[in-house]
Amino acid sequence: MEEVVEEQKDRERSKPDDVANMWPRTLNRAQSFLAQPSHWGPYPQLRARTLLRRRRGLPPLNRGYQTPDTEIGDRQAVYERMMTTEVLPAHYDALPSLSEAKASLRALAMQTTPNLQYVPEEEQLKVMGGGTSSVVEGILNTTNVLMGSGLLALPYATKCAGGYGGAIAILSVASAATLFTAKLLGRELERRGARGFPDLAFYVFGRRGRVAVAVGLYFDLFMCLVLFLIMGGANLAALLEVVGGSTAWVPTPNGCVWILAALLAPATAFDDLTALAKFSAVGTVATVMLVVVVAGMALFCDDDDDDDDDDDDAASPVAFAPTDASRALALGLVLYCFAGHALFPSIYYSLQNPKEQWDVVVDVSYAIVLAASSVVACAGYALFGDQVSDQISVDVDAIDETTGALCCGFIAVSAVSKFALELQPLALGIEELLVDDDDDVDLKDPRCPRPFFRANRAVILRAGLLALSLASALSLPGFAVVDSLLGAIFATLISIIFPCAVSLAAGTTTIPTRIACYATILLGALFGALGTWGSWSEATAR
Structure with a gap:
């Protein structure tokens, strides 16, 4: 848990385009993501950004699939924290629908991190470049x-x-x-x-x-x-x-x-x-x-x-x-x-x-x-x-x-x-x-x-x-x-x-x-x- 908290502090101190701070955290997050259990519920996201951004400015990928270097914001740390306490698996299995799972995860995230700002799902889609097409x-x-x-x-x-x-x-x-x-x-x-x-x-x-x-x-x-x-x-x-x-x-x-x-x-x-x-x-x-x-x-x-x-x-x-x-x-x-x-x-x-x-x-x-x-x-x-x-x-x-x-x-x-x-x-x-x-x-x-x-x-x-x-x-x-x-x-x-x-x-x-x-x-x-x-x-x- 200390590593997760330290990583969250590093994220707050760093800039998205600062490659010196991004590359180690990108690698660690990718390894952590691949090591998670096979069956897990969807976690709420603040935004999705590509971390492979040089000082020259790489454009974010938008090709229907994402490279494993995707940053999902502060809520990933919250999710990892809940996974370590085994709160999520037992709670998620009892949820009958995805909407209830999202609402429950949002409530748990707010309780775990009170100062975490909630971004509605429709705003998340707009951040990712979608949600407005007819x-x-x-x-x-x-x-x-x-x-x-x-x-x-x-x-x-x-x-x-x-x-x-x-x-x-x-x-x-x-x-x-x-x-x-x-x-x-x-x-x-x-x-x-x-x-x-x-x-x-x-x-x-x-x-x-x-x-x-x-x-x-x-x-x-x-x-x-x-x-x-x-x-x-x-x-x-x-x-x-x-x-x-x-x-x-x-x-x-x-x-x-x-x-x-x-x-x-x-x-x-x-x-x-x-x-x-x-x-x-x-x-x-x-x-x-x-x-x-x-x-x-x-x-x-x-x-x-x-x-x-x-x-x-x-x-x-x-x-x-x-x-x-x-x-x-x-x-x-x-x-x-x-x-x-x-x-x-x-x-x-x-x-x-x-x-x-x-x-x-x-x-x-x-x-x-x-x-x-x-x-x-x-x-x-x-x-x-x-x-x-x-x-x-x-x-x-x-x-x-x-x-x-x-x-x-x-x-x-x-x-x-x-x-x-x-x-x-x-x-x-x-x-x-x-x-x-x-x-x-x-x-x-x-x-x-x-x-x-x-x-x-x-x-x-x-x-x-x-x-x-x-x-x-x-x-x-x-x-x-x-x-x-x-x-x-x-x-x-x-x-x-x-x-x-x-x-x-x-x-x-x-x-x-x-x-x-x-x-x-x-x-x-x-x-x-x-x-x-x-x-x-x-x-x-x-």
Whole structure:
């Protein structure tokens, strides 16, 4: 208890941006948090801030899950104090609802620390950047999360699935399964008060579950970085080919990946990427443009006006016999379009009344995403048939060079901005593991051991992640393989299996819901196994 009181005094004396005081307390709090019991009630929070804030000013993370360096304010010390006296477990077990648990914890906190200021829950949400979004804003945010780079490969997935029927069937099943788990996730967030996937895993599966989920999310981020490099390289090569008018001087897609890596290298030296975050809106523009362009070309382009026999052959489907491996590859490609559940907690808590609004938000969002995905999948395959590429954007210039150049340019810029932004949480999560108790020394002191590494740790780490992503992008065989792997492994685990497992572990679901959860888990496991096999077969074939 003396250590807790001393830590609370240190917190009051220190400044949030003072790295000399923050790093040891960040490490100690992370270790204390991971060492807590597996089953514990939600504790009240004053505010949530990221402690990894240098003097240069790191922006707080807001990606639907939190690194273990989250500060929860003075109430964490109160909670630890109550845990040591064993007041909370016995009291919490007798509480029938989350609202009563929160009220009881608030009363206990006030009794333990009389001068502790209570901040209402709605104010906590405002501090965290949420709690003010309407239903329409929630729908826009959810749709933007789901409609990403996965749309590019849907016409190729239609080809692999054997035609329109197979693609629509896979889209419908994947959409229904992930919509069901999205609603389950909303109920568990409301019941447990968790702020993200690692918190849910800790509530249900304990410390190891939290670590496993965090590692999975970080690895998913890394694979997304690889995907962005491959996607940006292919679209940059297509853009340069259109602009140059000749392929003699245009680098290959792998050469363009090197160019993108060189452009991204300066971003590793900056912690504050607020200006670059504005360019992430280009991704939304590129997605909407892609849907409109592909649908419009499929409706209004007349193949009879083209006298070139080669172009006629390219625009009409040729004989293609889909195999079991190609159909399995299509599963992973489609599943990636619905792999946004890791960001759903942020959207959930941003709503004004999430308990009543969440189901409406996901219902409408999934209807929009399913319609847009079906349009892109069918229209893209109708335009290019079995000659379609694994990224439909690089094929558009064959019909209209100006439109194709615009699509490729927007997607390339979107890939660069998303890479730099998603590199940030991954680097912070790994950087925390490199923190030790001596980080409060003066970095300018020549007697400080390893001063260069400590002063430049963030830059070195980000540069290393960029180099590793570049090597992976150059070694992997293509966009479709990485896209399908992400869908088969991470979409099934994070977006299908995990929400069902959390709901079953709670033990409060009805019998029909439990049956649906078991069936969804089996379906997700089957899709994951088949999609992984299809991706491996495609990789070896290339």
